[in-house]
Amino acid sequence: MTKHWKRSRITKAFADGSRVGSFAEAEARLDSIRLEIVVGADQIATPAGQAAALTAVTTGRKCFGRVTIVANEDAALIAKLPIGKSVLAVARRLGARLTDMPSRKATHQICIGDAPATAGWSTACWWDRWLSGTRAFADGAVGDSRLALAGAFAGALAVRQVFACAVAGRNVLPHDETVSLWSPWTEVKDGDVGPERFDVPDKLWLLGLGHLGQAFVWNLCLLGGSGDRLAVLQDDQQIGTENEATSMLVLPGGRQIGGMKTGAARSWLEASGWRTRLVERRHLGDITLTADDPPYLVSGLDKLEPRLVLAKHGFPYMIDAGIGHGPGDFEGIQIRTITKGQDIKGLWGKPPPIDGSRVARLQDSPAYLELQRHLGRCGTFEFAEASVAVPFVGVATGALVAAQIIRVASLEAVPVLLQLELGAPEMATSGSMLPSSGTNLGSCEYRLDAMHRQPGKDDAPESSTMDETERHRTKRSNIHSGGESTG
Template sequence: MALDTGEVESVADGYALFEGYRVNIVVGEDVATSRAHQAALLTMVNAGRRSLLGGVHVVGALDVPLLVALPGIDTSLSEAVVSLGGMLTAKPCDGSPTIILGEANNAAATGAPSIVATFDDWRGGVGPVGEFARLSEGKNATLGAILAAAIAISETFQCLRGYVLAARRIVGMSLWNPGALDWQADEGAPAIHAAPSRLWLMGLGHLGQAYLWTLALLNFEDPAEVEITLQDYDKLTAANDSTSMLTTLDRVGQYKTRVVAEWLEARGFRTRIVERMFDGDLRLSADDPQVVLCGVDNLEARAALDEAGFKLVIEAGLGAGPDEYVTARVHCFPASVTSRSKWGGLERDRAKGDGRAYDNLVESGAVDACGLVQLATRTVGAPFVGLTAACLVISELVRRLHGGPEIEVVDISLKTPRQRTMVPSAQRIQPWSYGFAELRLADLFDKPACRQALA
């Protein structure tokens, strides 16, 4: 990003710039008993440490039991925060933006904006301290909590990048009705009590891992009821660590499918692995999942998405470059157009690598012409954008399971979120079984009644 904008004249200068970006997260006492608050905190830490190289500084009483199951961590929330790359501090660092989560004392740092993150089952957002009302923030409102966390890190990052509106405005979204601009209004949406149990997931990079982080943090009654087919053929690279929520540098060089399967199985899910490129020749059997979530950026593969026999395809694409990296678009098929008509015959534009920073790389001998082209064509990616897209993708399935509206396209920019657009599905899919698993609910819900509602 910094090379493309001309802010720096070398890769080292770019790292130095981003190492000045950090965030404070001040956590209230709610985090001790609320699974959703813990999910929001861990999502902010996980995405924040990949975007803000100066660190994620967490303030609050975190020596409490961990309520969110994470592989390899079974003791305290403080251990989980540190394992994901967060730093435990006694007070906020001055000069850095602050995110307030829960009933905190609002002890923000001086010299930088502070925002409050809030959520309920279907909604998530942020706003300046004291300028808007918090949502209900139920203890099991995990999906909304993840959305709020993604938006909070987005606003922080854009603020540090110099966008004057970021972290000084109210920003949020309803996953029940993504097109609604008044996301704080109560729409009477039902409580979330079920999620899909059988999925095919294609592509295990930035988007695919964001899908899985979001899905796996939902509070399933029995994760063993959930089976996910994982399709990819690549190995993890160091670049994946900067954008992909399940990647750590110690797993670089290993196949994505196996690393992700290990993470999911440690969480209690069942997995199947397909290590081959999707080229449109895939044909499903009766035992395969009938719903696919796609996170690949290969235009040829995307063009063939609705030709493999899946009953429902949900895919997302992210913007590229130093300006468009904050954009995302979600498509569902079957739709009013085919995937072939949308992406068939298109070619990806290739960057040229213009600018003083690129010239310096060649002159210094750090890269040759081939390496320069490879560097210049890298997509600018940020994990909070993938997480926002993941919330839209996962909620599309969850909403359909709860009888909500079906959507064909959602288009959003986290820089100008009020300009987002939504296109309802042109044709509703005839009723059929997606397969679902129950989520744990607060005691006030009657589970037999929930089962009857699902039936």
């Protein structure tokens, strides 16, 4: 096996786009990045700040081979993860080097909170509850930091901007981006920060625990929560060498290689308080659903055929995530929400025929000819057909999927199809909206005001707080009147 195999699904973005003459050159581009994550004391103890820092650390190390976290103090980890109890302890386990002083050798910096940039190129994570994005300068104060999903998305988006520099072979100026995770298809407006109280499903069926599936689990664990929760984890594959660079739950060191992907997801979810059941076989539409099974299927599969089978299988809700496959669309995100009995004709469209000429052109490119010396012609054909998979795209997709399934559980309308390009996330588009079913299928209430108090920002007038409390209580009482339990 070629030594370039570990990051092969990432370096394909360079080779397939004719950005480099060899996979070795792509590796060198990635290795030339010396990334620092600088975390201010004002954010290291907040859910969003911790999620941004750990997401940037993990995706940065997987892409660039090394990353340094700069912090003057540590903080207890808010989320319950199986790899440490403090932010810096977890960062170290994820492969980061720790320091309390920025280095002059850093080529790129990502700033989180009150952390002035010292490198020549820098971008800053930004959020305000459900709003999330980046700022070209670190002088814009963040807002409500109590939602970890916003931090995870911002951290992924910041690493994406660093990655763009590596792909271009030169520094690309960072820029401001803002997305509403609550309603990414709408134009962001000041003060429209999304709800403080919402519902999170307490039973999920997660199918496909590779790049996208593990990214969803990452976001779910950072979000946290409480109550009796069940996750059915389904995948029939083992962890391979190439998964370390693309899958968020595969840690450095190689000790998980050869283990089942379901096992990696189980260890994270059970540490976060979820009960789990494993199904280590493919779903062929032949598993009979019972009343005790989760009503929500979250899928992240590569191929269309099993998606069509699952869409007809009878889950009350299927939330399907997909990303582009080629060098020009590997940052394209599609999220489809399908209800039981829904007409799925045209929802995915017909899969394009295998473009043998494109695969042949790739095989005849300098990068693939060099790879052919290690894999042979047949090996490069299979590899040319494989998709690009970059970890920050997975995390961003996972945050958006989590937000959409929370909307469903909170009895809000969701789009049948949401499309977003990570290079221009503010240009997200959506199809027709699925109205709320009016029936709660099982959820746990999540209250930011109760779980994460933010000094100086939780002092809203009592009347405002009471209005929102009463609205939420009314919605839930309407749910109860329908005879359904909220868990």
